Amino acid sequence: MAHFLIVEARFYAHLNDMLIEGARAALEEVGHSAEVISVPGALEVPGTIALAAESGRFDGFVAIGVVIRGETYHFEIVAGESARAIMALTLDGVAVGNGILTVENEAQALVRADPAQKNKGGEAAEAAMRLLKVRETFGG
Ligand SMILES: Nc1c(NC[C@H](O)[C@H](O)[C@H](O)CO)[nH]c(=O)[nH]c1=O
Numbered sequence: 235m236a237h238f239l240i241v242e243a244r245f246y247a248h249l250n251d252m253l254i255e256g257a258r259a260a261l262e263e264v265g266h267s268a269e270v271i272s273v274p275g276a277l278e279v280p281g282t283i284a285l286a287a288e289s290g291r292f293d294g295f296v297a298i299g300v301v302i303r304g305e306t307y308h309f310e311i312v313a314g315e316s317a318r319a320i321m322a323l324t325l326d327g328v329a330v331g332n333g334i335l336t337v338e339n340e341a342q343a344l345v346r347a348d349p350a351q352k353n354k355g356g357e358a359a360e361a362a363m364r365l366l367k368v369r370e371t372f373g374g
């Protein structure tokens with residue numbers, strides 16, 4: 235069974251807790267194990283995954299966080315750059331599922347974070363597990 239690292243940007247704690255619950259449940263349902271590390275914001279998530287991947291301790295990763303649009307261009311930077319860097323890790327063969335929500339308001343985030351509704355944490359964990367299988371299929 236595989237060992238995953240859930241890397242969470244602890245910017246909106248109550249929403250993250252739901253996303254992590256969904257991710258953990260999806261991983262543990264099939265017998266995988268997971269640990270969680272917290273970083274301040276979404277911009278810190280990809281670098282943390284890159285360092286953890288180098289350690290060789292983890293088979294896959296789930297990126298968790300919530301980015302809610304504010305008044306300035308900062309939203310585009312945080313949402314776009316975190317996704318871009320996570321995609322770069324994926325292209326390097328790291329099995330990462332992106333569960334960082336990028337939303338207009340908290341109501342949108344709640345529906346997506348709730349494991350009983352859109353369950354985006356669980357969805358990201360499923361993506362990470364699938365990428366791990368793909369890597370096992372093709373090597374790397
Ligand atoms: N505004 C949000 C942030 N911003 C913080 C950055 O991610 C970063 O921690 C800071 O710029 C220091 O490098 N992060 C989120 O996860 N969500 C937001 O809505």
Ligand SMILES: CC(=O)[C@@H](O)COP(=O)(O)O
Pocket residue numbers: 301302303304305306307308309310312
């Ligand atoms: C990610 C954001 O846009 C937000 O948290 C920052 O808000 P603001 O643009 O109002 O500073």
